[in-house]
Amino acid sequence: MSLYRELILGERLEPGAEQETALQAIEADRSRIVQCSPVRRLQQKTQVFPLDVKASVRSRLTHSLEVKETGRQLALKVLPGVAQEVDKEAFISLVEMACLLHDVGNPPFGHFGEVVIIDWLESRLPALFRQAVGQGSRQWPMLMADLRQFEGNAQSLRLLHSLQGLNLTLSQLAALQKYVRGAYQRRTAGLWQQKPGHFFSERSLVQQIRARFPSTVRGRYPLTYLMEAADDMAYGVADLEDAVDRGVLSLAELEQALLSEANDYLKSRWQQAKVEEPGFFSRFRQGINQDLLALVSEQYLLHHQAILDGVHASPLLAVEQAPAQALQWLKDFAHRRVFKRREVEALELSGFAALKGVLEAFAPLLALPAAEFTSLEQRQDANGLVLRRLYHRLPPRHLAAYRRDSRSAGYFESEQEREWYFRVRLLLDFVSGMTDTYVLEEYRLLCGFQG
Numbered sequence: 001m002s003l004y005r006e007l008i009l010g011e012r013l014e015p016g017a018e019q020e021t022a023l024q025a026i027e028a029d030r031s032r033i034v035q036c037s038p039v040r041r042l043q044q045k046t047q048v049f050p051l052d053v054k055a056s057v058r059s060r061l062t063h064s065l066e067v068k069e070t071g072r073q074l075a076l077k078v079l080p081g082v083a084q085e086v087d088k089e090a091f092i093s094l095v096e097m098a099c100l101l102h103d104v105g106n107p108p109f110g111h112f113g114e115v116v117i118i119d120w121l122e123s124r125l126p127a128l129f130r131q132a133v134g135q136g137s138r139q140w141p142m143l144m145a146d147l148r149q150f151e152g153n154a155q156s157l158r159l160l161h162s163l164q165g166l167n168l169t170l171s172q173l174a175a176l177q178k179y180v181r182g183a184y185q186r187r188t189a190g191l192w193q194q195k196p197g198h199f200f201s202e203r204s205l206v207q208q209i210r211a212r213f214p215s216t217v218r219g220r221y222p223l224t225y226l227m228e229a230a231d232d233m234a235y236g237v238a239d240l241e242d243a244v245d246r247g248v249l250s251l252a253e254l255e256q257a258l259l260s261e262a263n264d265y266l267k268s269r270w271q272q273a274k275v276e277e278p279g280f281f282s283r284f285r286q287g288i289n290q291d292l293l294a295l296v297s298e299q300y301l302l303h304h305q306a307i308l309d310g311v312h313a314s315p316l317l318a319v320e321q322a323p324a325q326a327l328q329w330l331k332d333f334a335h336r337r338v339f340k341r342r343e344v345e346a347l348e349l350s351g352f353a354a355l356k357g358v359l360e361a362f363a364p365l366l367a368l369p370a371a372e373f374t375s376l377e378q379r380q381d382a383n384g385l386v387l388r389r390l391y392h393r394l395p396p397r398h399l400a401a402y403r404r405d406s407r408s409a410g411y412f413e414s415e416q417e418r419e420w421y422f423r424v425r426l427l428l429d430f431v432s433g434m435t436d437t438y439v440l441e442e443y444r445l446l447c448g449f450q451g
Helices: 005-008 022-034 037-044 060-081 087-100 110-132 140-147 152-163 170-177 202-214 221-244 251-261 264-272 280-302 304-309 320-338 340-368 370-374 382-391 396-408 417-433 434-447
Strands: 196-198
Touching: 005 140, 005 340, 022 087, 022 170, 037 060, 037 087, 037 264, 037 434, 060 087, 060 202, 060 221, 060 280, 087 170, 087 221, 110 140, 110 221, 110 417, 140 417, 152 170, 152 196, 152 202, 152 340, 152 396, 152 417, 152 434, 170 202, 170 396, 196 202, 202 417, 221 251, 221 280, 221 320, 251 264, 251 320, 264 320, 280 304, 340 382, 340 434
Parallel strands: none
Antiparallel strands: none
16 A cells, blocks of 8 residues: 555544545645735745845745745655655645745744744743742643743644644644654654654644654654755755845855855856856756755655655755755855844844843733733723733734633643643744734834834
8 A cells, every 4th residue: 555645634633524535635725825824924024134125035935935846846856756656736735835834933033033032931931930820730840841942843833723723634734843852842862853843732733643644753754854855955045145135245255155165066056057147046046956856856765665654864955965065055155154244133133122022021911820811801900901901912813722722721730830831822922923024013112112
């Protein structure tokens, strides 16, 4: 029997009224994903450089669209070599939609925003918990560890399933998970433990995914490897192209460094792209991607059985071959010479102030005992009126998820701790879902500078 028949399924946690084939269900997923608000919000999240009216540099949305197209090309390249009967359309769609969604859980200002949120959580949560709840149960250290590890991949799963309620197929949700460790679990020497892949709030969902796809207990869902490779391929050249477009890096600087430091393969690709002629970056990117598509598909098929079994231990591009090494050089150069530029760091400083400021402004909501938090609508004193106005700024969708989960979510030993856990998640869902411009505007409003 084809293993892909056991991996590409139309099964959902909440089945619809009508029977769906796997392809019908995955096509329905596609429609839900493309039209969902988290994807739309990516247009106002920065990829590397501040968003501006010029609109030629990449946002998270345009980056994700490029990743999606690269993922499609990888899927098409792999399919002829898969010696099993596979629903080709469903295979391609799962890869494409995993690529489109790979960044939806990222907070404002991307990975820098993650660092800011984690720093705030580590410094503020212990004292806020003591004020609101007091003494923790024996389970609390695990729950606190979970709350203090914000991660974009884990937030993507939470956002799509627990907040948006898209009810995607288990196959599509599985394809999104780059890491297998829960944020509440200690990192071990096992596969794909580098970062948390889900939060305690989605523990039940992940258990059901693993029950359906046993190989994901110890490793990745196979198509996740293609999504990861597509992401790496998409931003390898793109960040440098945007840097040149914004004038923070010249082609001459890049050329000088590349011709003196890079491998012979990359030098050859640079010269073949003819830097002096219009459309250089497009030719340069296409030349490298053509070779990377062949390399990634070759690696996927070479390690096919181990990938299907969930035991392949490294990314498809982690090989000592010239195109992969060239891509790594381009990424390293961008980190050295672009991400440390004044313009990028200025954006990060703005993000630091705004994210910390918004989190700190809402922190008093976490200091309240549960009864006081749920009765804010009745408060008439001055402090209560301020807190009530903060409460009113929280999105209704997120508040509904908080009310549902704080009353009934499983695996919690203490009702008080469950309520406070989901109150923290409520704030993190709100802040991490903001666009860059939204968090800056919210910060200005809270500081009294609106208008």
